[in-house]
Each structure stands twice: as structure tokens, then as C-alpha cells.
Amino acid sequence: MRLQHVSIAIPLTGRSGRAVLRRPVRARERDVLPKLDPAGFIWFRAGGGAELHLMLVDEPPPERPHFCLAVDDLEALRARIEGAGVETRDGTELIGRPRFTCRDPFGNLVELTRIAG
Secondary structure, three states: OOOOEEEEEEEHHHHHHHHHHHOOOOOEEEOOOOOOOOOOEEEEEEEOOEEEEEEEEOOOOOOOOEEEEEOOOHHHHHHHHHHOOOOEEEOOOOOOOOEEEEEOOOOOEEEEEOOOO
8 A cells, every 4th residue: 555645635726836835845836637637626646656746726725734844964954944934843752763844935744854773
């Protein structure tokens, strides 16, 4: 079993925020599948066949639900995110799983971690 995609809501005006994922996170945008309205979605490749789907909606994101991305170089990613002016926070320490959280420009909570192996 593997994660195929995560879908999160962003405001209808959020199209301009796609650069946030392109630059610090280095996500690659992809076309949405046929029959979906590309004006309502932004899709990114998240590695290993997984995808991040942004759904353009007219409602605020929930407070605590989140998605988590596992990365190889957590410290470098945190430096890039903070360098882009985004506030990060440490979560409760988990043994073997260093992590931090931030909010995307639309208010969604994002957890970033490195899985110690």
C-alpha cells in the first residue's frame, strides 16, 4: 500500500500561490486528468507516484487536519521555507521522526518529517 494523493482546499484566489510549492518545496506541477475542470484544480507530483491535489473552493481550511510529507533533507527544506518568509514550528518530539509544521499561504497545516531508517 502507498499513498497516491492528498487533496486539500485552497481559496478560489489561490492560483497565484502555486509558486510557494514550486520554489521551496520544489514540487512539479502536472495537468489534471481529462473531464476535470482545470480552473478548479492544481495538481503537483509529490514523488514516487504520489500527488498533491489543490482544490479551489470558497471556504476556509480546517484548523488541525493536515498532510505530512517525508523528505530526505529536513533541515535544508526548513531553511528554504523559512528563507521564503514562512514561519515554522516544532511539534511534539517523536523518536526517530524529526519534524516541523508550517501553514501554506492558504492556511492549511503542513507537517514535514524525515523518517529515520
